[in-house]
Amino acid sequence: MSLLIVGSVAFDAIETPFGKTDKIVGGAASYIALAASNFTKDSKLVAVVGEDFPEDFVADLRDRGVSTEGLQIKKGEKSFFWSGKYHTDMNTRDTLVTELNVLGDFDPIIPESYQDCEYLMLGNLSPKVQQTVIERLHHRPKLIVMDTMNFWMEIAMDDLKQTLSMVDVLSINDEEARLLSGEYSLVKAAIKIQQMGPKFLIIKKGENGALLFHGKEVFFAPALPLEDVFDPTGAGDTFAGGFIGYIAKTGDISFENMKNAIIFGSAMASFCVEKFGTERLVNLREDEMLSRINVFRNLVKFNLASV
Amino acid sequence: MSLLIVGSVAFDAIETPFGKTDKIVGGAASYIALAASNFTKDSKLVAVVGEDFPEDFVADLRDRGVSTEGLQIKKGEKSFFWSGKYHTDMNTRDTLVTELNVLGDFDPIIPESYQDCEYLMLGNLSPKVQQTVIERLHHRPKLIVMDTMNFWMEIAMDDLKQTLSMVDVLSINDEEARLLSGEYSLVKAAIKIQQMGPKFLIIKKGENGALLFHGKEVFFAPALPLEDVFDPTGAGDTFAGGFIGYIAKTGDISFENMKNAIIFGSAMASFCVEKFGTERLVNLREDEMLSRINVFRNLVKFNLASV
Numbered sequence: 001m002s003l004l005i006v007g008s009v010a011f012d013a014i015e016t017p018f019g020k021t022d023k024i025v026g027g028a029a030s031y032i033a034l035a036a037s038n039f040t041k042d043s044k045l046v047a048v049v050g051e052d053f054p055e056d057f058v059a060d061l062r063d064r065g066v067s068t069e070g071l072q073i074k075k076g077e078k079s080f081f082w083s084g085k086y087h088t089d090m091n092t093r094d095t096l097v098t099e100l101n102v103l104g105d106f107d108p109i110i111p112e113s114y115q116d117c118e119y120l121m122l123g124n125l126s127p128k129v130q131q132t133v134i135e136r137l138h139h140r141p142k143l144i145v146m147d148t149m150n151f152w153m154e155i156a157m158d159d160l161k162q163t164l165s166m167v168d169v170l171s172i173n174d175e176e177a178r179l180l181s182g183e184y185s186l187v188k189a190a191i192k193i194q195q196m197g198p199k200f201l202i203i204k205k206g207e208n209g210a211l212l213f214h215g216k217e218v219f220f221a222p223a224l225p226l227e228d229v230f231d232p233t234g235a236g237d238t239f240a241g242g243f244i245g246y247i248a249k250t251g252d253i254s255f256e257n258m259k260n261a262i263i264f265g266s267a268m269a270s271f272c273v274e275k276f277g278t279e280r281l282v283n284l285r286e287d288e289m290l291s292r293i294n295v296f297r298n299l300v301k302f303n304l305a306s307v
Numbered sequence: 308m309s310l311l312i313v314g315s316v317a318f319d320a321i322e323t324p325f326g327k328t329d330k331i332v333g334g335a336a337s338y339i340a341l342a343a344s345n346f347t348k349d350s351k352l353v354a355v356v357g358e359d360f361p362e363d364f365v366a367d368l369r370d371r372g373v374s375t376e377g378l379q380i381k382k383g384e385k386s387f388f389w390s391g392k393y394h395t396d397m398n399t400r401d402t403l404v405t406e407l408n409v410l411g412d413f414d415p416i417i418p419e420s421y422q423d424c425e426y427l428m429l430g431n432l433s434p435k436v437q438q439t440v441i442e443r444l445h446h447r448p449k450l451i452v453m454d455t456m457n458f459w460m461e462i463a464m465d466d467l468k469q470t471l472s473m474v475d476v477l478s479i480n481d482e483e484a485r486l487l488s489g490e491y492s493l494v495k496a497a498i499k500i501q502q503m504g505p506k507f508l509i510i511k512k513g514e515n516g517a518l519l520f521h522g523k524e525v526f527f528a529p530a531l532p533l534e535d536v537f538d539p540t541g542a543g544d545t546f547a548g549g550f551i552g553y554i555a556k557t558g559d560i561s562f563e564n565m566k567n568a569i570i571f572g573s574a575m576a577s578f579c580v581e582k583f584g585t586e587r588l589v590n591l592r593e594d595e596m597l598s599r600i601n602v603f604r605n606l607v608k609f610n611l612a613s614v
Contacts (some may be wrong), residue, residue, distance in 0.1 A: 262609075
């Protein structure tokens with residue numbers, strides 16, 4: 001069942017305590033599409049790049065079953081570029097460079113062949129652009145999942161709230177949940193945010209796992225304890241890609257199945273951080289993924305037979 | 308099977324964003340004994356208080372099956388007193404007052420009737436005192452669990468390492484694990500700390516749950532997402548009390564059973580933080596505890612039938 005992915009496809013330059021990269025492929029939609037391609041071979045990308053973007057990455061996406069008909073390539077222009085440096089704790093980072101380039105006036109054009117999509121994943125972008133995507137679809141998808149970040153809460157809260165009222169699932173981190181709701185307690189934050197629109201709320205806590213809220217129900221997915229987090233860039237997008245990819249594969253949007261989807265998202269994210277950029281995702285084998293799912297299962301499994 | 312509990316029994320005065328208390332009963336061993344009494348009616352306390360300590364709290368412990376023969380009451384002296392103020396995030400606090408009083412020269416005398424104990428829980432105390440307790444036991448207990456804190460790592464690392472080499476399970480928080488090992492990654496920290504002695508390591512992460520390491524194996528227990536953490540004082544001790552109480556009840560010191568014990572410890576801690584001091588623990592009913600265990604079970608349960 002068809003999955004529409006909208007988000008940035010871009011260049012990153014990353015520095016972590018483990019090393020630094022030159023310009024490498026990044027962007028929310030790149031990570032989402034790579035992660036989702038492990039679950040569905042029927043996804044469609046809407047994004048914009050400049051003439052400088054490598055054709056071989058786009059060809060690789062196509063080989064993975066991602067339609068790139070909706071990928072706009074702007075002649076004579078440059079792709080979005082972000083550069084950042086992570087601190088020792090890997091949870092905080094400084095942005096060194098942000099060049100919007102083609103993303104500055106991104107008009108998300110939806111090809112006619114994309115109109116049948118059943119699942120929509122809105123990667124982090126301006127809330128206005130995210131909203132435009134929803135409005136341009138002739139039929140509302142069965143499930144709309146949205147990612148966003150603190151930046152939009154600071155400069156475009158009204159637009160963000162408008163977009164939030166149109167989606168089913170919101171995926172943000174703990175700090176963003178607190179900023180958006182004005183509540184320190186994540187349980188209280190979850191109640192307020194669900195009142196803004198999304199009936200499902202995922203709160204990502206990095207190395208501390210993720211929570212899924214739905215009404216009064218809560219599910220907790222651990223993160224895998226890792227010896228080293230090499231580069232956290234894209235982990236949240238990879239998580240979202242694994243989540244929506246698994247939902248699209250199974251066609252089941254129940255709370256119960258979202259729990260499974262979050263475990264797959266967490267597993268995908270645990271691979272993402274093992275190498276710089278998209279490197280680990282590009283080379284991921286299915287047996288590695290399935291074996292990691294078992295690690296997650298064992299990580300939280302207990303047997304209280306003797307109560 | 309008999310459980311020996313050693314630690315402080317004391318007074319606290321606590322301020323949190325939700326209110327403040329006058330002097331109330333606190334101390335690691337108070338929380339441990341209260342929590343463990345939900346699982347075993349055969350525990351024995353070694354601690355010291357001053358003449359100012361309320362007899363009714365001691366009588367309540369006895370009613371719960373805690374022997375207080377080893378509780379020294381120092382005539383004309385005052386009990387240990389700590390006062391602190393928590394910040395909004397509840398994860399950090401300022402110590403306002405520390406009066407060692409009777410704890411300054413605490414000599415942990417083990418009554419003869421305590422010598423049969425099979426489980427030993429060393430609450431946070433000077434590592435020298437903890438070591439003395441182990442040395443004064445005629446037979447080594449089946450399992451020795453030890454709690455400690457960053458304070459001892461800063462002023463008595465050599466003593467601490469000596470004591471660590473004599474115990475089976477160490478329970479500390481994430482910050483302390485990093486300080487003790489010199490490693491930021493908790494997985495790397497766990498490897499180093501196990502080399503210091505304890506074959507099992509529990510790393511508590513507050514609202515982010517707890518990890519149990521044993522060799523290459525890892526178990527993750529979530530914390531319950533709560534609307535409000537009213538007062539975190541004693542949560543770690545309560546966790547330890549639930550953990551060792553459950554082990555003593557079941558008599559099973561396997562890694563598999565420790566997973567269950569950690570879930571019970573986490574459940575007990577989730578009650579502890581709901582009220583100031585020991586108030587919630589004192590009034591806890593068994594049906595409430597069992598129902599919370601089910602909440603923990605559901606919190607992490609997923610069913611990947613459709614993989």
